[in-house]
Amino acid sequence: MELKPVTPFEPVLAAQLPSGSQWIAQIKWDGVRMLSYYDGSRIELVNRRGNRRTMQYPELTVQDRYCRADSFILDGEIIALVGGKPSFHEVMRRDGVRSEAAVRAVLPQVPVLYMVFDMLYCGGKWLLDQPLSMRQQMLQDMLLPHSHVQNVPSYTDPAQLFAAAGSGGLEGIVCKDLSSTYALGGKDKRWQKRKIILDVTAVAGGVTFRDGTVNALLLGLYDNEGRLHYIGHAGAGRMTAMDWRNLTAQAHNLTVPASPFAAMPERSKDAVWIRPSLVFKLHFLEWNPSGTLRQPVIQAQVDLPAEACRLEQRG
The missing domain is CATH 2.40.50.140 (Nucleic acid-binding proteins)
Incomplete structure (x- = not known):
């Protein structure tokens, strides 16, 4: 089946970090939000605005290199590192090109990583109504080692991760309720972002x-x-x-x-x-x-x- 682009779930801005055993925390990456769609024949990359970006990231379009599922929708962030830290300016050098020739020219200059943090669809089944804990387990089982794709790690102590992100000069963190379902086009406090920058x-x-x-x-x-x-x-x-x-x-x-x-x-x-x-x-x-x-x-x-x-x- 053809997979139609969807609007991703968004975190809300929080003034304080949440507490409780149901919360996990992840690094907030300073990159481009991207969903990866594989319908069994080809991969399409689509950003949060519904614009296709498949041409800009050819290293992410070969399905069997990073996910074992025979169809999927993955949610994540594409980043480019400078000095070990994500650089929004650098990733935009890739995201902003509009021709295959320009992609070929900039590709060796700006390597990217696809930091995947959620799985919305797998093997013909939607996972939207499943809790985040189950979707994370599915993602862990389905992702394969790949030089340009990483599974975003989760941490159980938001305060400790926030302090580490600050020490590392990173943008911030996102805290997520492990019981949260995935609301397409939604934005609520089950996902909360706390910014440093x-x-x-x-x-x-x-x-x-x-x-x-x-x-x-x-x-x-x-x-x-x-x-x-x-x-x-x-x-x-x-x-x-x-x-x-x-x-x-x-x-x-x-x-x-x-x-x-x-x-x-x-x-x-x-x-x-x-x-x-x-x-x-x-x-x-x-x-x-x-x-x-x-x-x-x-x-x-x-x-x-x-x-x-x-x-x-x-x-």
């Missing part, structure tokens, strides 16, 4: 230039009425000179005469306003009382619609 996905509503090239972004998030609220000005980050040149070309095609923000940003001098369509992931230290980001650092441009950039991300 804060991040946000925001849309650019303006840019500034230096010597003819974009050098910074004015960023915003939407409220429920569709108004775009300014959250900060970012120029520092992992963007390369080529990234900035590409962004400059995009910005020239998106210029608009007036600010798209609900209120005029504090950093509006010399800004060029653009139609809000370019989306970026940023890391930052904290939210200022004014509702702006403290020390935002651009990680990468991402393939998301502007309307996905919501104020709800502030938690």
Whole structure:
């Protein structure tokens, strides 16, 4: 049978770690959420937005290399390591390519790992109504050793893992109730994420230039009425000179005469306003009382619609 893409279950942001014997904890990987579908004939990789990414990761498309099931749906995160730590910027160098030639060029430069943490379908049977403990056991039984695929380990002490993640400079952890079923498209406190490195996905509503090239972004998030609220000005980050040149070309095609923000940003001098369509992931230290980001650092441009950039991300 053909397996149709589904929307994955999401954790909610938590201020405190849960306690109790029913909870396990896993590292929160700074990568790209990806579901792997095998219908008995071929593997398809689809991200959380329902967009196919099979071409971008050819090392993950040979079924018998990493799962013994004759059909499956796996849930996990594709990551790229730099200095032993996941780098969102590096994995986006793979995820963002749009031709097979570009994939071949970047593949040896950016090796990836598929960190698998759940199994939704196995051998013709859905596992959604089964508890996480059973799905984890099924995953353990079905995954095979592979140089680009790993089963995400679980730990019984969330506080200890959170401390270790902080010491290692990792993004955070996800705590999961072992009795939890898998709710397609759901998001509730049976899965909780606790972040060490804060991040946000925001849309650019303006840019500034230096010597003819974009050098910074004015960023915003939407409220429920569709108004775009300014959250900060970012120029520092992992963007390369080529990234900035590409962004400059995009910005020239998106210029608009007036600010798209609900209120005029504090950093509006010399800004060029653009139609809000370019989306970026940023890391930052904290939210200022004014509702702006403290020390935002651009990680990468991402393939998301502007309307996905919501104020709800502030938690």
